[in-house]
Amino acid sequence: MINTAIKKFNSVAELEAKRQEILKDRNSQKTVIAICCGTGCQAYGAKKVADAFEEELSKAGLGDKVEVRTTGCHGFCERGPLVVIRPQNIFYQRLKISDIPEIIEKTIKNNEVIERLLYVDPMTKDKKVHEHDVPFYKKQMRLVFGNNGNIDPTSIDDYLAVGGYKSLAKAISGLKPEEIVEEVIKSGLRGRGGGGFPTGWKWKSCRDAHDPVKYVICNCDEGDPGAFMDRSLMEGNPHSVIEGMIIGAYAIGSHEAYIYIRDEYPMAVKHALLAIKQAEDYGLLGENILGSGFDLKIHINRGGGAFVCGESTALMASLEGKVGEPRAKYVHTSEKGLHDKPTTLNNVETWANIPLIIEKGADWFNKIGTEGSKGTKIFSLVGKVNNTGLIEVPMGITLREIVYDIGGGIPKGKKFKAIQTGGPSGGCLPESMLDLPVDFDELTKAGSMMGSGAMIVMDEDNCMVEIARYFLSFLEGESCGKCVPCREGVKRMRQILERITKGEGEEGDIELLEQLSQAIQDASLCALGGSAPNPVLSTIKYFRDEYEAHIRQKTCPAKECKALITYNIIDANCPGCGLCYKACPTGAIISQGKKMPVILDQSKCTKCGACFDACKLHAVEIR
C-alpha cells in the first residue's frame, strides 16, 4: 500500500487551510460519543466500553453516522467510565458494557435520555442530564483541561479542529520573541510545578543569557502521592503542551527541548512521542517550522521514578545521564542549567497555559484569578471527599468551594477535619481555614503551599499525628541522601512521630520536632528537605491538642493509632449473631452461643477492625 504523503505545511496559510478542510469534513451536528479513556476510567474498563460501542454501532448500521471518540481524562474519576454524547452533551456515568445496546437504541436512535445512567446530585437528589449541569463541573473553569474531553489525544487533526497550533502560528508569524516574553510577563503566569516563580521572568533571564545554545525542558516527573494532573494533561492533550514548548523555545531562542516523563506513565510517554511525530510530519516541529526559519527538536526522556528528580537541578542531572541528585542553585538554571547552558524548565501545566495566553492575550488571562496568582489551576482532589478527580478552578476560589461545592462534601456524613494542599510536603489546613482563597501566597502564609496541586481531604477518622508520620516516612524514603539535614533529620523526625503514635511520646517531643524542622528548612540543599517539615509544623500549629493527647494521655482522639486503641464488645448491643466471629482473622472473638454476647480476647486481637466493620448493630466500640 502506498502511504498517502502527509502534507508538510510551509506557511501559516497552509496550516489554516488544513484546519478549514478538517472543520468542513466535520459535521458539527454529527453525534459523537466521547468516552473518557484516561488512566482512571481505563481501570474501570473504559477501553472495553469503547470497543463495545464500536461493535454495537456497526451492528446497528450506524458506524458511519456516529463517531466513537476515545478521549483523555474528563476529570470526574470517581464516576468512571464516563461518556458524553455530543452535541446534546448528555452525561452518562459508571457505564457497563451491558448498558450500551440500550444507549444506542434509546439515546442515539431516539434521542431519549436513560435516567438510570444519569448522575444524581447527592445533596438535592436531582438527576443531571448535561455534563455542564453536574455540580462537579459547574464551578470549574476548564480552560487548560477542558479540551481533554473533546479530542482524541492521538489525533493531531482533533487538536487542529479545536483551534490547536493557532497560537504557534500567531507567535511565529506575527510576534517578535521579545514580544512573546513580554506578553507572558504581563500575563502574570506563575509556574504550576510548585514554586510559583513568575514564568515570564524566568524566560526573560534565559533569553538574556549570553550563550548561543539554550535548552527548554518540560517537567513531567510527577511523584506526589495523590497527584495526577500532569499525567492527565500529557495523556489527554499532549499537543497543547508541545505547542506551549515550541512557542517558549521560539521566544527564548532555543532549538532543542526535552520532555522528562516518569517511566511509570507509559500512556503519557506514548502519546507524547506520537504527538511529536505528528507535529514533525505537519511541519510544526523540526526544521523551518511553518516556513519561518525557526528550528526545534523535542526529545523525550523517561525518568527512573525517583521523587527528587522532579526538582529542577536533579532532573537536569538525570537528563545528563548522572545520578539524579540536586545541587545548589545559586546561579539560576536560566543562566546555567542543562549541560551548564541557559535552560528554561517549566511544568506540564505551565507549558499548556502558554497557547491560551498567546491566543487570548495577557489582559484576558490576568483578569482571572487573584492579585498575586493569575489564571486557573488544576488540582487533584482525593481522599475523604465524595467527588474525587481532577478539577480546574480559577485562582482565588476558596477551599470550602472546592471541598463542598465541587467535591460534594465528606462521605458517610462524617465531619471534615483537614485538607492537605501541595502534596506530601504541603501543610494540613483545618476547618477554620476553609474560607482561605487558593492562591500561591495565601497558602504559603497559612503554612501550606500550592505545590503541584494535590489536595487530600481528611475526615474525623484521620489522626493528624499519623498523617504527619505517613508523609514524613514517604519523604524519608525519597530523600536523595546527599545532605545531612534532609537525610538524617527527616529520619529522626519520622522516628519521633512514630514514637508518639505508639504512645511512647515524651514531654519535649513537640519542641524537638519544631527545632528540627527549623534546622531542616534552613539548611537543606533542595526543596524536598526544605519543605519536608511542612506536614509536621502545620499539624502542630492547627492540631497541637492531638499531639498532646498522644503524649500526655496516651490516647488517639481520632482512634486511628493502633497502639493506643482497643476494640471492645458492648454486651447490651450484641445478640451473638456471629458476623464478627466470621470476620475475625485471628480467632480473637469467642462465641458463647446464640443470644449471648461474644467475648473479645484482647491478647489475640490485632486491632484490624474487621469486627467493627462487620457489626451492623454498633456492638463493637473503639476505645
Place this chain on the structure above:
Amino acid sequence: MINLTIDGKKYQAEEGQTILEVANRHGIFIPTLCVDEAVSAYGACRLCMVEIERKGRKKLVASCLYEVEEGLAVSTQNERIANIRKTVIELLLARCPQSEGVQAMAKKLGVTCSRFESEKPENLCTLCALCTRVCSEVVGKSAISLVSRGTSREVALPYYEDKTDCIACGSCAYICPTGAIKMEDGNGMRTITWPNCQVSFNLSAVPSAAPNGFPKNRSSIS
C-alpha cells in the same frame, strides 16, 4: 577585586572565590566536614551555612558553594546558624558516635552529646563523599561511588565487588576525615576496606630506574 563584609568587617576577595575561601583566608571560623581543597565543593554537610544579604533580602546559603559578589554582606553567626550547626552535628554524632572527626567538630561547636540515639555505633562514615570525589576528580577513576538513596545510601564498589577500576592508590583512605576507609600494606599485599567492601592487591616491585630516569629494560621495549 570584590568588596564584601563578613560579620560587619570589610574584606576584599577575588572573583570566583567562595565565601568559605575568603573566610578561611582571613581566619574566620566556619565549620565544615565535607570540604577539601583537592576536590570540588559539594555542599552536603551543611555545617558551613551562613546568612547573606543582597538587595535588602536575607537568605541562608552554603558558604562552600556561594561565590562572592560585590557588596555582599555575610553573617557567620546568628541564632538560626547556631541551630543548624548544633542540629547537624548532633545528627552526625548519632550517626557515627565513634568518629574522631565528628567528635572533634562537636567539641569545637560546644556540643557534648546528641539528643538522638545511635543505631549503628560502629558506623564511621558521614557520607561526605570526599572519597568518591577524590577518586573521580583527582585519580580520574570513579572506582567507588555512592549507591542507593536516603538513609540507605553508602559508599561502595560497583555491585559491591567490581574492583576493575580501582588502582589501589589509597587516595580515598587518605582523604577520609572519619577513618571509615582503611588501607593496610603487609606481606606484599595492599588491602583497602570501605564500609561495605574490601579489595586486596598484590604489590609488585617497580623495575629500578636507570640513570636517565627510564626503566632499565626500556630499550628492549622500543
